[in-house]
Each structure stands twice: as structure tokens, then as C-alpha cells.
Amino acid sequence: MKITCFNGSPKGKNSNSQRIASEFLEGARQAGAEVENIFLVEKKIGYCRACLSCWIKTPGRCIQKDDMNELLEKCVRSDVVVFATPLYADNVTGILKTFIDRMIPALEPYVKRVNGETLHLKRYEKYPRIVVISNNAFPEQTHFQTLRLYFRRLARNMHSEVIGEVYRSAGEVLRAQNPLLKPVIQSYKKLLRKAGEEIVLQGKISAKTKKKLEKPLVPPAQFLKGMNRYFEKRLERLAGKGSRS
Numbered sequence: 001m002k003i004t005c006f007n008g009s010p011k012g013k014n015s016n017s018q019r020i021a022s023e024f025l026e027g028a029r030q031a032g033a034e035v036e037n038i039f040l041v042e043k044k045i046g047y048c049r050a051c052l053s054c055w056i057k058t059p060g061r062c063i064q065k066d067d068m069n070e071l072l073e074k075c076v077r078s079d080v081v082v083f084a085t086p087l088y089a090d091n092v093t094g095i096l097k098t099f100i101d102r103m104i105p106a107l108e109p110y111v112k113r114v115n116g117e118t119l120h121l122k123r124y125e126k127y128p129r130i131v132v133i134s135n136n137a138f139p140e141q142t143h144f145q146t147l148r149l150y151f152r153r154l155a156r157n158m159h160s161e162v163i164g165e166v167y168r169s170a171g172e173v174l175r176a177q178n179p180l181l182k183p184v185i186q187s188y189k190k191l192l193r194k195a196g197e198e199i200v201l202q203g204k205i206s207a208k209t210k211k212k213l214e215k216p217l218v219p220p221a222q223f224l225k226g227m228n229r230y231f232e233k234r235l236e237r238l239a240g241k242g243s244r245s
């Protein structure tokens with residue numbers, strides 16, 4: 001099984017998205033998958049120009065000379081793609097959305113109706129199944145409502161299905177150096193490896209693992225205190241610097 005992760009965080013290798021994805025991919029690798037981890041921020045990917053050349057003049061290929069044709073090939077040749085993104089304004093990052101917009105050469109221009117709704121025909125026989133990894137700042141799982149729906153819609157349009165979702169609220173906790181949080185983070189990482197393994201061996205994340213993965217890392221009240229203290233300190237430091245100059 002080939003699994004390719006497309007990481008849409010501007011922080012790339014130093015992102016919380018990567019902290020989560022790397023454990024998930026390691027679990028998948030240990031279960032026998034071939035894994036590849038791609039940081040979209042390091043790639044040259046232009047906006048879709050809506051010229052439709054990829055459907056008319058050069059079917060299946062975009063005319064832009066950037067990294068996208070190669071990335072799209074990697075995507076459609078995978079059995080599973082992992083979209084790993086921080087939550088930005090309740091959605092995926094612009095980096096990931098630009099990548100997703102550029103996926104349209106993977107479809108035919110022709111359309112049909114399925115279950116009362118129109119969609120484009122397949123260009124390929126098989127499309128990768130989808131795993132979503134996202135993390136955000138706030139401590140509630142409800143912030144991922146848009147993503148849950150968005151990736152289901154995307155999967156439908158891409159003749160695919162969402163087979164796993166890892167939504168990590170209060171994801172900034174994963175970056176924390178506080179030794180008291182270390183055991184919590186370690187056991188969360190272990191669960192992520194289990195989720196990766198389950199995707200390879202069972203084709204889904206079990207309900208038990210999913211439930212454990214969605215447990216809060218810290219109580220919301222502690223989170224609020226921590227976040228407000230963090231910004232208070234940063235603003236104070238800046239004000240201190242300002243008054244010295």
C-alpha cells in the first residue's frame with residue numbers, strides 16, 4: 001500500500017500537523033505501507049488559472065510549469081492520501097486549497113448525475129482514499145465541523161471516500177515544553193501510530209482509537225489560561241523593548 005501525505009502547513013517540517021502526521025505515517029510504515037511525506041510549502045504550486053487547458057488542450061495535464069504535474073501523479077498513484085493541515089479560519093490552509101484546486105486535471109470534463117447530483121467523470125480507474133489530519137488552537141472538537149463536511153464533499157467529487165479523520169483540538173499543546181505534558185503527548189503519539197497501523201491493516205481507524213484520539217489534551221479552562229498568559233507575556237516583552245528604545 002502506498003500512502004502519500006500532503007502537508008499544507010506554512011510551518012512545514014516544524015508544524016504540529018507534522019508532529020501528528022509523522023507518528024501516523026510511522027504506524028502505517030511499521031504495518032507494511034510505503035509512505036511518503038510531502039511539504040507543500042516547499043513546492044512551487046501556482047493558483048489554478050481556470051483556463052481549462054487540462055481538460056481541452058493538454059488532457060490530464062496542467063500547462064503551468066511548476067511542481068504540480070509531478071505531485072498530482074504521486075497523488076493519483078497512491079492508495080491513500082493524507083491531507084494534513086492546520087485549521088485556518090475554520091478551513092484548510094490556502095496552501096492546501098491551492099493544491100486541491102489544481103487536482104482537476106485528474107477528472108474528465110464530462111459529467112454525469114449520481115444520486116441526484118452532478119459530478120465529473122473519472123480520468124483514472126482508481127482514486128486514492130482519503131485520510132484527514134488537522135489540528136487547531138482552540139480546545140473544542142466542534143471547530144472541525146467545516147472540515148468534516150468539506151472532505152466528504154471533496155471525496156465524492158474525486159470518486160473517493162474518507163477512510164480516516166484525526167482532528168486534534170488544542171494542537172499547540174504538542175509543541176509545549178512543559179514536562180508535565182510529556183506523558184499526555186507520548187500517549188497521544190502512541191495512539192496516532194495505532195491509527196496509522198489500523199488504516200493499513202483494517203482500512204479504517206477503529207471507533208475505539210478514534211474516541212481516544214479525540215479526548216482533550218488539556219482541560220479547556222487550563223488552555224484558556226495558558227493561551228492568554230502566552231500572549232500577555234509576548235505583548236509585555238514587546239512593550240518592554242519599545243520603551244527601552
Ligand SMILES: Cc1cc2nc3c(=O)[nH]c(=O)nc-3n(C[C@H](O)[C@H](O)[C@H](O)COP(=O)(O)O)c2cc1C
Binds near residue numbers: 009091170
Ligand atoms: C491565519 C490563521 C488562522 C487560524 N485560524 C484558526 C481557526 O479558525 N480556529 C482555530 O482553532 N485555530 C486557528 N488557527 C490556529 C492554528 O490552527 C494552530 O496554531 C495550529 O496548531 C497550527 O498548526 P501547524 O503547526 O500544523 O501549522 C489559525 C492560525 C492562523 C495563523
